[in-house]
Amino acid sequence: MRDRPVILAGLALLLLLLTAPFWLGAVAHTGSALPAIPRAKGAHCVRPVAWMRKNHMKLLMRVRYEAVHEGIRNRQESLPGCISCHVSRLADGKYPSVTSSKFFCNACHQYVGVRIDCFSCHSNRPGSGAGTVAQSGGEARLVALAAIGNPAIVPPRVAGGSSTARRRREAPWRWP
Amino acid sequence: MAMTGRPAAPRGTGHEVDEDRRRFLGTAALSALVVAPGVSLLAFAEGQGRKQGASARTRWGLLIDTTKCKSSCTACVTACSSYNGWKNEGRPTDPQWIRKVQVTDPETGVSRSVPVMCQHCAKAPCVEVCPTGASFKRADGIVLVDRHICIGCRYCMMACPYKARSFVSEEISGQKPWAPRGKGTVEGCTLCVDRIDAGQVPACVQACAHEGGRAMTFGDLKDPASEISRALAEFPSVQLRADLMLDPGVQYQGLP
Numbered sequence: 192m193r194d195r196p197v198i199l200a201g202l203a204l205l206l207l208l209l210t211a212p213f214w215l216g217a218v219a220h221t222g223s224a225l226p227a228i229p230r231a232k233g234a235h236c237v238r239p240v241a242w243m244r245k246n247h248m249k250l251l252m253r254v255r256y257e258a259v260h261e262g263i264r265n266r267q268e269s270l271p272g273c274i275s276c277h278v279s280r281l282a283d284g285k286y287p288s289v290t291s292s293k294f295f296c297n298a299c300h301q302y303v304g305v306r307i308d309c310f311s312c313h314s315n316r317p318g319s320g321a322g323t324v325a326q327s328g329g330e331a332r333l334v335a336l337a338a339i340g341n342p343a344i345v346p347p348r349v350a351g352g353s354s355t356a357r358r359r360r361e362a363p364w365r366w367p
Numbered sequence: 368m369a370m371t372g373r374p375a376a377p378r379g380t381g382h383e384v385d386e387d388r389r390r391f392l393g394t395a396a397l398s399a400l401v402v403a404p405g406v407s408l409l410a411f412a413e414g415q416g417r418k419q420g421a422s423a424r425t426r427w428g429l430l431i432d433t434t435k436c437k438s439s440c441t442a443c444v445t446a447c448s449s450y451n452g453w454k455n456e457g458r459p460t461d462p463q464w465i466r467k468v469q470v471t472d473p474e475t476g477v478s479r480s481v482p483v484m485c486q487h488c489a490k491a492p493c494v495e496v497c498p499t500g501a502s503f504k505r506a507d508g509i510v511l512v513d514r515h516i517c518i519g520c521r522y523c524m525m526a527c528p529y530k531a532r533s534f535v536s537e538e539i540s541g542q543k544p545w546a547p548r549g550k551g552t553v554e555g556c557t558l559c560v561d562r563i564d565a566g567q568v569p570a571c572v573q574a575c576a577h578e579g580g581r582a583m584t585f586g587d588l589k590d591p592a593s594e595i596s597r598a599l600a601e602f603p604s605v606q607l608r609a610d611l612m613l614d615p616g617v618q619y620q621g622l623p
């Protein structure tokens with residue numbers, strides 16, 4: 192039984208080695224910088240911030256489906272809406288590159304190693320929201336069009352009360 | 368499994384979140400009232416107010432009077448290109464959401480310049496062949512590509528008899544916020560769906576009315592009182608390749 196201290200020391204060392212990833216991680220964590228999240232322009236987000244941190248992708252999936260397939264567009268609750276609030280010019284007057292960590296989405300996504308490809312198609316700069324006419328006078332020109340006898344558009348009619356409420360009831364998924 | 372042509376709907380959250388949201392909305396509305404009544408309430412109403420979506424009671428269509436369309440005029444093509452942010456530099460693979468085609472009757476020599484874009488077929492072969500459900504027809508008849516789902520197989524390009532679609536084969540940047548487009552997906556005329564949802568006419572129609580020959584009429588084919596329906600009832604019109612029986616939403620008058 193003279194070996195007892197040696198065996199115990201060996202076991203302790205083994206235990207330490209086995210749990211090393213945990214300890215190293217804990218040490219590394221206290222030392223590493225948290226992502227620096229660029230400030231948004233608006234007063235508040237379209238949902239509570241804590242909810243958004245966990246669920247923004249669900250909201251994006253829903254508004255994407257509604258806008259593309261059902262034609263339900265909400266200027267604030269849309270990817271361009273997020274971008275126009277969350278992407279601002281840097282001190283040098285330029286917008287952050289879509290690959291830099293100063294770009295709002297990247298601040299967290301790069302930190303956690305998530306790669307998104309939204310911006311290979313979507314604009315990464317704030318602009319006027321969907322449906323606005325940047326190049327031409329917008330509403331004023333539509334009025335002019337009506338005046339020269341081109342059709343003004345009557346919004347599609349939906350029978351009976353709130354179609355949104357009906358869609359909500361029938362929706363196969365829950366609404367965030 | 369039945370092919371519905373619709374992608375799986377995204378999953379959301381449970382009841383507790385609804386409660387959460389309701390509480391948040393209540394607080395937000397209250398604070399908006401307190402802080403700046405007029406302005407905030409307006410902004411809030413805009414943010415939360417859901418617009419009604421595409422409805423099957425409407426079918427959007429275009430009528431093009433080719434007698435008013437000059438072959439020298441490209442106002443519609445230029446307007447589409449600048450509004451939607453695509454460029455055609457003459458290469459065979461370049462996008463062409465809308466193009467001018469010169470058609471001539473060999474017998475009489477009568478020639479017309481015709482703008483051709485996606486014809487928004489009621490029985491769209493592009494939708495039929497799409498293996499992913501990315502090509503789809505909205506309730507109001509607008510045929511679109513959901514680029515989130517498109518795998519770039521280009522079946523729809525082969526199926527379309529009007530050569531209305533093109534494939535994005537290079538990385539692009541500087542897209543318009545209202546017209547996302549990118550490498551590896553197929554695209555075509557959307558009838559400026561974002562403008563229609565905002566109660567405006569397509570960019571080509573607007574440009575034609577102002578800088579062109581006022582050859583285009585846009586409107587609801589299902590509304591007998593709309594200008595397009597009245598014009599269709601008054602003068603004979605044709606659908607391109609009507610023999611294919613795809614029932615396009617775009618119709619032409621004055622073709623040779």
Ligand code: SF4
Nearest residue numbers: 485486488493510527
């Ligand atoms: S014109 Fe071509 S792309 Fe447009 S709906 Fe018809 S088949 Fe599809």
Ligand code: SF4
Nearest residue numbers: 497517518520521523
């Ligand atoms: S290219 Fe895209 S839209 Fe066209 S058939 Fe293939 S998946 Fe469908």
